[in-house]
Amino acid sequence: MRTLDLLSLNESSYIKEINTDNNLKNRLFDLGFITNQKITCICNSPAKNPRAYIVMNSVIALRNEDAKKIIIEGDKDGTY
Amino acid sequence: MGLTNKSLNESTINHDLSIDKNNNEIVISLAGNPNVGKSSIFNILTGMNQHTGNWPGKTVGNTIGSYNYKNKKFTIVDIPGTYSILANSNEELIARDFICFSNADIHLVVVDATNIERNLNLLLQILEITNNVILCINLIDEAKKKKIEINVNKLKNILNIPIVMVSAKKNIGINKLKDIIYNYKNNNDSFKIDYGNVLNNEIIKIENYLNSNYKFKINSRFLALRLLENDNNIYKSLNKYLKYNFRNDKDLQAIIYESRNIIETNNIKTYTIRMYIVSKIINLSKDIYNNTITSEYNIEKNKDRIIDNVLTSKITGIPIMIMMLMIIFWLTIAGSNYPSDLLTNLFQIIGNKLYDIFNLLHIPNVITSFLLSGIYKTVTWIIAVMLPPMAIFFPLCTILEDLGLLPRIAFNLDNVFKKCGSHGKQSLTMCMGLGCNACGVIGSRIIESKKDRYLSIITNNFVPCNGRFPTLISIITMFLITGFNNKNISSIISTLILTGIILLGIIMTLLVTKLLSKTLFKNEKTYFILELPPYRKPNIIKILIRSIFDRTIFVLSRAIKIAIPAGALIWFMSNIYINNNNILYHLTTLFDPIGHFFGLDGTIFVAFLLGFPANEIVIPLIIMSYTNTTTLTEISNLATLKTLFVNNGWTITTAICTMLFCLFHFPCGTTMSTIKKETKSNKITLISFLIPTIIGLLLCFLARIIINTII
Structure with missing residues (x-):
């Protein structure tokens, strides 16, 4: 269990x-951020925030302060 | 990025959301996620040139168009693109209210064939409100390329609505779409989403009450859901459009209260009902997607990611953005030189001929002078100086937009803006401001938080719009790049200077944003959430046609409309004499001390004041005031213009101060009224007026002192 901001580049969870x-939360839901949804970090901005x-x-950009509030779980390959 | 007649014209929808229509006229609403090509479909159906761009949030407010097909009239309302219509934002509220309360007959929902999974969410939400939906799957050419296969028949069976596959860009399936719309018969089967036993039961209780006590077209199941989740907006909208005050219906409130209690005892917290509902809808979208679509497309391995890595990298990201800006400026400056000279000469020749003809016809001198020196000169100057750069600048910007680069700019710059207490999307509104500041102000609607939106509105004027470019460019060419014989070198140096000026504007934007966010505005919680759309190949020919015939002509005609009365006014001012001197002389003499104090002169100062309706006319006003004769003066090129300016006391100080004041002064009339309309606040409008003016005067004063000490 960790937060989304800790997901490294090109890693899935x-x-x-x-x-x-x-x-x-409502906005994230609309964009498909729901439980058990696969998520992959694919790009850093020059300041590494947002990602x-x-x-x-x-492709959805989020600030790290918001990503911190999203809990993710799953191994490096994105499989349980 | 440009303002057009259509984008200003939102008044065709009545206050109660009903569209005026004849008996056999069909009204269609056009809904969909942002960036799925809704505007393209709108354009291809109506032939109207609504501006499209590859970034979410392009359409703000409703746009109306119509077309005839087989002797029947169809009116289309393009509602804002949203991911959902649960009214989380203003745009979503506009979209939902229109779908719920308007008298539209058909709701055409556009989805992106390459992203159906997420797009279905909105479709299902709309199907909960109305049965009269046609699904239009756009971008099927892209889907084919990405090896995405859609089982249309299966999808049709599940959703029970007509489905059309189109590509608005490639003009595929449009006639089929028109046929299906033409032959559409009202659908009586409603689509029901299963929310589980607990919720289903409570929904039915509320529905039964609503159906036996009220009469309306709105789907009662949809309404029951909103009441269950205690959606304040639905109460407001019901009151606004149907004059029902559900809060006062004690029996209804009692039922809702009881239902919410029952739901709570079944382990669904009442404050999570909305999320519970949304997750049910999204999971259903997922199921439908898995059942109907097979895809070999892997977005992670797409070549877009390679471009993203270059455009957003720490080393190359920001330099590339500045380079792109410079290339656009360079092409604009270098490319407009020759046509501008050509037009100036042409107008000069025509002017002289007209003068001869007027003489031949024995038209009184006063009238000749009024028409030719007053109006003709001002108008032709504007056309000659503004048309070429606009005809180059607008299409170039549109290409950047269509490629999908703008959201990446916002992505790259969000951190900088955040540090100044604002939002990365402000960079998008600044890009729009380069075209037209009034557009930048309207475009600020894409920023969700009120504080960030106001900051973006107030500072938008620090980006010079297309009306101010020609002024800047001609002053740069006349005074700052003397001594270069090579045209290419001088245009490159002009570009560098112009880019420097824009950067100065950007720095000022950031400084003022920071200052205001620390003082005037309370800290408001904000977040940055932005979709980075796939890169798309722009259709160059379409862009050229649209930019030139829509935006360029619009901006130009607006400038000319203002130039005619301004030219007339200036003529009167220079031809009505009081005490042996004309009014203009008195006026400029009056302002001369103030002007000189700020490194300008009285004429320049008056020109900016009179240029309030449109910044484009500042230079022609200065010219007319300097020449101030009743005969047409020959100003065939910038060299003679420079001589005129120098003879009237211009120095390098005057040039730099005029450029500074051009960049930093009160917004033009259109922008001011747009600010008032968008913020509904006198205070913000006043601040937007004062801040750039004070900064401009201060900088001019400092510049005068500094330059005069150095030289």
Whole structure:
């Protein structure tokens, strides 16, 4: 169990829990951030914050402070 | 990135969301996720040139268009692209209210064939509201390339609605789409999502009450769900559009209260009902997707990722962005030189001929002078100086947009903006500001938090718009790059200087943003969440046609509309005499001390004041005021113009101060009224006026002192 901001570049894992405020949580839901969804970090911005992730076949950028509130679980290959 | 007549025209929808229509006219709403090509479908159906761009949030507000097919009229309303319509944001609220409360007959939902899994979420939410949905799967050419196969028949059976496969870009399936819309018959089968026994039971209780006590077209199941999750917006909208006040319906409230209690005892916390509902919908989307679509496409291995790595890398990311900006400026400056000269000469010749003709016809001197020196000169200057750079700049920017580069800019810069207390999406509104500041202000709607949006609106004017470019470029060419005989070298140096000016504007934006976020605005919790769309190959011919015939012509015609009265006003001011001197002379003399104090002169100062309706007319106003004769003065090129300016006391100090004031002064009339409209706040409008003006005057004063000490 760790948080999304700790996912390294090109690594995959699975979303377990989203603990952001409701507003952001709703937005994340709409973009496909749901429990057991596979997530891969694919891109850093020059400051390494925000970072971009692949979720449900789209690339979504998130700040690390928000990614910190998303719990992920799963091994390096993205399999349990 | 440009303002057009259409983007300003949002008034065609009535306050109660009903569209005026004839008996056999069909109203269609166009819904979909951001960036799925909704605007392209809208354009291809209506033939209207709504501006499209490859970044989420392009359409803000509803746009209306119509077309005729087989003697029937169809009106299309393009509602904002949203990921959901559960009203998490203003755009979503607009979209949902339109789908719920308008009198649209058909709801055309556009989804991206390469991303159906997530797009289905919105479709299912809309199907909960209405049965009259047609699914339009766009970008099928891209899906084919990415080896994504869609089992349309299976999908049709599951969803029970008509489905059309199209590619708006390649013009595939559009006639089929028109046919299906033409032949559409109301659908009576409603699509029900299973929310599990607990919720299903409570929904039915509320539904039964609603159905026996109220009469409306809205799906009662949808309404029951919103009431269950205690969605405040639905209460407001019901009150606004149907004049129902559900909060006052004690019986209904009692039922809802009881239902929420029952749900709570079944281990679903009431505050999580919304999430419970959303996750059910998303899981259903996933199921449907898995059952109907096979894909060999792997987004992680896509070549987009290689481009992303270059464009967002620590070493190359920001330099590439600045390089792109410079290339655009260079092409604009170098490319517009020749056509500008050509047009100036052409207008000069025509002007002289007109003068001869007027003389021949014995038209009184006053009228000749008014029409030719006053109006003709101002208008032709604007066309000659503005048309070529715009015709080059707009298409180039559109290419960047269509490629999908803009969201990457926001991604790269978010951290910088965050440190200044704002938001990466501000860089998107700044890019829009390069085209037109009023557009940048409207575009600020893409920023969710009010504080960030206001910061973006107030500072947008620090990016010089297309109306100010020609002023900057002509001053640079006249005063700052003297002594270069090689045209290529001088255009490269102009580019560097112009880029420097833009960077100065960007630095000022960041400084002011930081200052304001620390003082004027309370700290508001914000987050950055942005989709980086796939890179798409722009359709160059379409872009050229659209930029030139839509945006360029629009901006130009706006400038000319203002130039005619301004030219007339200036003519009157220079031809009405009081005490042996004309009004213009009195006015410029009055402002001369102030002007000189800030490194300008009275004429420049007055020109900026009179240029309030449109910045484009500042230079022509200065010219007219300097020449100030009743005959047409020959200004065939920038060299003669420079002589005119120098004879009127211009030095390098005047040039630099004029450029500084051009970059930093009050927003133009259109931008000001847009700010007022967007913020509904006199305070913000006033701040937007004062801050750039004060900064501009301060910088001009400092620049004058510094340059005069050095030289």
